[in-house]
Amino acid sequence: MAKQVGILTSGGDSPGLNAAIRGVGKAAQIAFGMDVIGFRDGFRGMMENRVVRLSGDILSGILTKGGTILGTSRDKPHRMPIAGKMMDMTDVVVDNYKKHDLDVLVCLGGGGTQKNAFRLLKKGLHIITLPKTIDNDVAMTDVSFGYDTALNIATEAIDRLHSTAHSHHRIIVVEIMGHNVGWLALGAGIAGGADVILIPEIPYNVKKVAEAIRHRNREGKNFSIVAVSEGAMPKGMAEDFYAAERREEQAKDKKDRKKARAELEKIEARRAGNTVRLSEQLEKLTGLESRVTILGHVQRGGTPTPADRLLATRLGTACAEFIEKGTYGVMVAARGDGAEPVPLEKVAGKRKTVPLDHPWIEAARRVGTHLGD
Ligand code: F6P
Numbered sequence: 001m002a003k004q005v006g007i008l009t010s011g012g013d014s015p016g017l018n019a020a021i022r023g024v025g026k027a028a029q030i031a032f033g034m035d036v037i038g039f040r041d042g043f044r045g046m047m048e049n050r051v052v053r054l055s056g057d058i059l060s061g062i063l064t065k066g067g068t069i070l071g072t073s074r075d076k077p078h079r080m081p082i083a084g085k086m087m088d089m090t091d092v093v094v095d096n097y098k099k100h101d102l103d104v105l106v107c108l109g110g111g112g113t114q115k116n117a118f119r120l121l122k123k124g125l126h127i128i129t130l131p132k133t134i135d136n137d138v139a140m141t142d143v144s145f146g147y148d149t150a151l152n153i154a155t156e157a158i159d160r161l162h163s164t165a166h167s168h169h170r171i172i173v174v175e176i177m178g179h180n181v182g183w184l185a186l187g188a189g190i191a192g193g194a195d196v197i198l199i200p201e202i203p204y205n206v207k208k209v210a211e212a213i214r215h216r217n218r219e220g221k222n223f224s225i226v227a228v229s230e231g232a233m234p235k236g237m238a239e240d241f242y243a244a245e246r247r248e249e250q251a252k253d254k255k256d257r258k259k260a261r262a263e264l265e266k267i268e269a270r271r272a273g274n275t276v277r278l279s280e281q282l283e284k285l286t287g288l289e290s291r292v293t294i295l296g297h298v299q300r301g302g303t304p305t306p307a308d309r310l311l312a313t314r315l316g317t318a319c320a321e322f323i324e325k326g327t328y329g330v331m332v333a334a335r336g337d338g339a340e341p342v343p344l345e346k347v348a349g350k351r352k353t354v355p356l357d358h359p360w361i362e363a364a365r366r367v368g369t370h371l372g373d
Contacts, residue, residue: 009068010042010109014146015304016312017068023316044075118348126328136183139350141333148307158192165223171290189227200231203238204372210285212370
């Protein structure tokens with residue numbers, strides 16, 4: 001009997017999701033003769049049993065499309081808001097897996113999705129995941145699809161900001177997404193030639209940033225581009241943030257965890273104002289005019305780059321092969337030119353940060369880019 005495959009996309013959308021759905025779906029049907037269905041809007045749609053059959057023309061013409069034809073949500077099976085209350089709907093999700101006689105559920109998503117998928121694996125479901133995120137923070141994979149497209153968009157934005165910063169002799173502080181990691185700001189900052197790059201992995205000292213900008217001025221460069229990751233923090237705030245994160249990780253019981261989470265959320269709320277605060281502080285400390293540009297969701301929109309289409313197709317088709325072989329409980333990781341199954345327990349709950357000895361960091365410093373420390 002043909003294998004029954006279910007697919008869903010979960011978490012924030014990202015360019016390359018459709019290419020991955022197409023890769024899994026077409027390879028599963030064409031190369032291996034399987035039946036494929038999709039669940040709408042992530043785990044929410046699976047819980048509500050909203051299904052679309054991924055056969056016929058539905059997988060055609062989507063390779064180049066941004067977003068996800070299935071829709072997505074940030075809902076988790078074990079904590080789903082239902083009529084204003086948080087409910088554990090895991091059993092309903094498991095029932096719907098059984099109702100469709102699935103042999104496997106393929107979950108396309110970032111860090112949160114990997115954790116939720118691992119929970120379902122522990123409930124006895126056959127699960128395979130693919131790494132998707134513009135943040136590039138999924139552990140155990142060289143790269144995730146979505147990152148390259150966002151990197152291109154953010155780099156182009158920095159390129160464009162250069163001419164206006166130059167004409168007005170201004171500082172332009174450009175905020176780049178990335179959640180708690182700096183891959184996107186670091187990559188785009190280097191590729192776009194930003195003068196200062198601030199990332200969460202390197203807490204910054206605003207006085208030192210101002211001094212670096214003043215130094216450029218003394219050398220006759222009367223504008224500066226500061227590429228700042230949305231998660232970048234000044235030193236004091238970073239210490240509080242990482243301490244609260246550790247307390248949450250090491251919490252002995254629910255009460256402790258809840259307390260640490262509440263502290264983290266408070267710091268995150270303050271952190272959300274960092275870019276504007278930084279711009280105001282730099283204006284005061286340097287005497288130069290400063291402007292803020294927040295790139296936001298434009299970094300997640302539109303057509304994926306060829307590199308993301310290739311990556312998503314490579315991982316998606318490899319996923320179909322793993323299903324054929326019955327290799328379950330894994331994430332299909334990008335490794336060199338190939339794809340490798342990595343046990344989900346090695347991925348779930350882990351975050352791939354920028355290592356402080358990463359060659360990009362050294363390269364940035366060598367070309368005179370200030371990293372805020
Ligand atoms: O994880 C992708 C991402 O775009 C992050 O860079 C960002 O912090 C977050 O999602 C934004 O989430 P939302 O789209 O739910 O506002």
